[in-house]
Amino acid sequence: MASRWMMSAFVMTLLMMALPEARAQSPAPAHLLGTWRQAGDGQETACRVELEGVSRAGLFAARAARCHGPLATVRGWAPDRNGFVLFDGAGRPVVSLTPARGLMAGRLADGSLLVMRRSDLGKNGATKSLR
Template sequence: MAVKRHASRCKDRNEKTAARIVFSQETGDENEEAGRHGTSRQRTFEMTFNRLILALLTALSLSSLVPPAHAQSGASPRFLGTWTVVAGNSGGKCQITLMSRQRAGHLAARAVSCRGPLARVSGWAHWRNGFTLLDREGRQIASLSPARGIMTGRLPDGSLVIMRPGAGRRTDATQAPAAGRNAHRP
């Protein structure tokens, strides 16, 4: 009895499947449906791939358009000019000149008679109340802050850097501008 029921169910399923195939062939729906699914999958893949490529290209183009964080449009006149390095592995009379012109995405600087990391100085950028000395690739060499008429900071190895204003520079020019409403009161 159970075998007859099973055979009857299989026969019914086969007839229904055969009827679907015949109907689909007559209307052409089966071929269209199969083609639609294949095309749909292909379109989905292409769209995903295209979106990925578009996102990557957008990210690359935006990263090349955005200037580095250290690039400045204008140099603070209180830091421009020649500075004499009195400490910081300079190995002699090391002078660093900070300039207002741009070079390689940052403000230009020149190191003369310097040794160690300071010999690689080729640029600078504003940093907090002071400035950061940069190499050709824009990597930080030292960040200096004003303190009592001089600039002090540290090299990557932790050694102290002290820079004094060069000839013709005022020592009060290195002081950070006073903040607040009463800053100019005597």
């Protein structure tokens, strides 16, 4: 009887070790939320990415509008060090952006530089939605 109990305890321990750790996701950093616009050649382009504070499948939701290439696939984001990482619909990283001279900069998989800046703030300090 004792060996049966020991075997059950051992199996339960193995099962608990195999399960992913359940963690409550921290709230999204408020200073990153809102609309970011792709910057290029000293100008802003039409490509906008909105970072939302709603969590979906372990990532915060993101929406891209008027973007091309890899940025058109952005569906999620996560804070990373001082910046953030954008993810496609399959949860694969598209680009990791870090602060650089008041902007966010990173390199896409093809090596091209991506620079993003905060979109214009409204009168109350809130960013305009992509909706």
